[in-house]
Amino acid sequence: MNEALAGRVKRLISGSANRVVSAVEDLAPEMVMEEAIREVDQAIDDIRAELGQVMTRQYHASQRIAAENERHEDLDERIRVALKQERADLAESGVERLLDIEAQIPVLESVLAETREAQAELEGYISALQARRREMKQDLKDFRSARESAANAPEVVGAMDSSSGVERRVEKASESFNRILERAGGVGLGGSALGGSALDHKAAAATAELEELARKNRVKERLVAFRESV
16 A cells, blocks of 8 residues: 555544544534544545556556566577577677567566565555445444434433443444554555765766676676586
8 A cells, every 4th residue: 555545544444433533522423423434434445546557557467477477488489599500799689689589587586475464464555444334334324323313212321321332332443443444554565765975977887887798798608507408
């Protein structure tokens, strides 16, 4: 869950709990309870929307991994053919592209793993909110029953006892609801930006040259391995 949505949900829950308690004191909790249920419905809809985005990223990552693996297999075969035909130039070009693919695949696999983890978390939040919504609906039903009983009670004392019982049930529901959303809140999918001072031009050029030398060495090593396997 992104931080903005998590923060909004936590504010929604803590605010709802306070308003419920205040409304009970004013002897008008039913409207607030209904509004709290609607807010839970909205939170569920928002989490489902984010889940849809996560599933889209998961699908694209999965498709990319499949495509890159297919390209890898195709290049592997082409390199072997080039070496058999003594076309070292083509084989070297193929190995360079092969290494580029191998550098990307772990990142794509990491994205896929992250989206699967996020999917499980978001689905858990939805299940928890749906369960809490059912409890809130039952609390509302109990309140209405208690109110009818209080209205039909011949003694004022009985009505006061019913109101007290309703207040306890509402307070208990609010506390439980807050616990659920605390578990859901504060979990972010976004990453942090990396900072640091830039290298000067000379150092950057040297670093780039070293990286290129290392890359060429990897290409040569892979070509040797291909020749030995042909």
